Amino acid sequence: MNTTASSKVNVPLILLWVAAVALIGGGYWLLNASTASQIEFYTSGSQDVAGLLTAQSSTTIAGLLIAVGALAAVIALAVHALGWSARAASAEAAALVAAEDAAFEAELDRAEAEAEAAAAAEAAVVAPLAEAPAVVEETVVEETVIVEEPAAAAADEAAAAAAEAGKATDTK
Numbered sequence: 001m002n003t004t005a006s007s008k009v010n011v012p013l014i015l016l017w018v019a020a021v022a023l024i025g026g027g028y029w030l031l032n033a034s035t036a037s038q039i040e041f042y043t044s045g046s047q048d049v050a051g052l053l054t055a056q057s058s059t060t061i062a063g064l065l066i067a068v069g070a071l072a073a074v075i076a077l078a079v080h081a082l083g084w085s086a087r088a089a090s091a092e093a094a095a096l097v098a099a100e101d102a103a104f105e106a107e108l109d110r111a112e113a114e115a116e117a118a119a120a121a122e123a124a125v126v127a128p129l130a131e132a133p134a135v136v137e138e139t140v141v142e143e144t145v146i147v148e149e150p151a152a153a154a155a156d157e158a159a160a161a162a163a164e165a166g167k168a169t170d171t172k
Contacts, residue, residue, distance in 0.1 A: 010079075010083070013076060013079055013080070013083075016072055016075065016076045016079070017072075017073075017076050019069075019072055020069045020070075020072035020073040020075075020076055021069070021073075022069070023065050023066070023068050023069030023072060024065075024066055024069030024070065024073070025069075026065055026069075027062045027063070027064070027065030027066035027067075027068075027069055028062070028066060029062075030058055030061065030062035030065060031059060031062030031063065031066065033058070034055045034056075034057075034058030034059040034061075034062055035055075035059060037051070037054075037055040037058070038052065038055040038056065038059065041055060
């Protein structure tokens with residue numbers, strides 16, 4: 001399993017395992033030795049009460065050593081189980097954090113892209129107004145030159161003279 005946790009050697013846990021094995025092994029050896037001693041006292045018919053009580057006490061102590069060794073083994077197993085579950089939880093948490101970070105980064109990228117698109121659209125709208133050349137109003141003055149043709153001018157003069165003559169005769 002790949003985890004981000006460092007894999008340091010847990011010396012107290014190793015010592016707990018060694019102690020558990022030593023207690024169980026020592027208790028088993030003492031139990032066998034004291035039981036053999038008791039059997040020898042009973043078969044020989046010895047009246048050595050101190051030796052018999054020592055063998056019985058050794059058997060009791062051996063049983064207690066085996067029980068303490070078994071308890072140490074159970075504690076070591078519990079520590080291993082807790083360590084494994086903590087590593088599994090930290091791996092899940094790291095994966096969850098990585099997923100959340102990726103989602104957050106994607107959201108930031110999307111927001112930045114939207115902001116850039118909005119800025120580009122705004123710049124496209126504002127840019128032609130800012131870059132448009134200044135409008136200069138020019139007044140165009142057209143000069144019209146009336147050139148009369150000589151024939152038309154003569155006809156106009158003749159009509160004007162006839163009109164004057166007609167007025168002169170009307171008034172006499």
